[in-house]
Amino acid sequence: MTRAISLHDVSKAYTKGVRVVDGLTLDVGPGEFLVLLGPSGCGKSTVLRMIAGLEEISEGELLLDGAYANDLPPAERDIAMVFQNFALYPTMTGRANIGFPLRMEAPGADPSPQVDATARMLGIEDLLERYPSQLSGGERQRVAMGRALARRPSAFLMDEPLSNLDAKLRTHLRAEIAQLTTGLGVTTLYVTHDQAEAMSLGDRVAVLRGGVLQQVDTPRNVYALPRNVFVAAFIGTPRINLLRGVVRAPLDGAMSINLGRQALRLPEPLSAEHKLLRVQQGREVIVGLRSEAIRVAPGRAARPGEALITGLVRHVEFQGHEVLAHFDTGSAPAQVPTLESPRPDLPRPPRRRRTPPLLTRLRPHPAPPETPPPTPQVVVPGDLIVRTTPDLDLRPGAQLPLLVDLTRLFVFDHRGERVSPAPAHHLPDLAE
């Protein structure tokens, strides 16, 4: 049996007045694989621990299959948890570790048939007689998975289960976990700060920032229609280009977004999305362009919807199948503080619902007092990263034409909320 997990307006404060989870409402459907994604300290583990019953819920409701479960003892929740540090008993063999929850559940009964069946499912039969110290990291995590699976729980909570493993093994085990949980049809809530892991595993991804849910949607949607600049910047590699711009919408001329030394001229006739930008006339906005929305090509090669700018090659990252070219276009990058750091440790008044502002560097809207100091950013050369093919000769110092696909332009307002495409915009259905 799989189960539905619902959180209704759930908050957690370890210290009075400081909510590390703030008004979280989230529904995980039966059999769904939902990933909780966010930077370190944003409250992900706390959410899992509240669902498992290891942490008290300060406010709000937890429903398991629609039934109020805030006070249900952990053992009665029929939920298994897998942790980052594997948490195996060092003095027990793999067999004893996997059988442990079964022995607790039914003392005196022989757990061997279930242990063997679980080990077969995970392909770890030959590890059963070894102690944790005799296992590699990946093997230990498989045994830990076995222990969580042995009781055939109706839901899985996984807290960064792969983060102690090397990159190759992580990718491998990631595929195994996806296969296993899909095969079993068990409801899974998986916590990670690794956006690539979240995108590849989740039926849906819930992005958390400072204890506040930012967006919950399919991986395709959070990438293509990020609700705000935080989600846009947190998801996708390389990070989306975010530039400070000003909308220019003269009554008698073409609309454009001024980026400092250059401007993006919006193609005529204006698309429905671009028409909506008229209300931003004269305002500072943040322009978001993913690296694949720009190509190195001369103006004469422009397709409908593309605008020409130029960029000075500053740095080239060769990656084998592709190249990431860093250009200087004379624009100012917009900063997204708290992207990699936890929420500010400042007490906030109770019952506050609003997320702290996403941006600090935009004028004329001065940063409110509770805005955290900007986190030190890794200084990358240039202001625009373009993803291109290895066959282009991109020498640092060359001034090259760039075609920007404005059908893939994101515009965020001064608070960091997406205004274009419009918030109600939907992606076309792939099956259509």
Ligand SMILES: Nc1ncnc2c1ncn2[C@@H]1O[C@H](COP(=O)(O)OP(=O)(O)OP(=O)(O)O)[C@@H](O)[C@H]1O
């Ligand atoms: N037992 C506790 N007592 C007080 N504060 C706590 C406790 N556990 C967690 N916190 C604080 O709550 C906030 C959220 O922590 P949590 O572990 O849920 O975040 P996280 O997103 O899982 O982080 P990470 O990815 O680093 O594990 C942090 O600021 C943390 O310091």
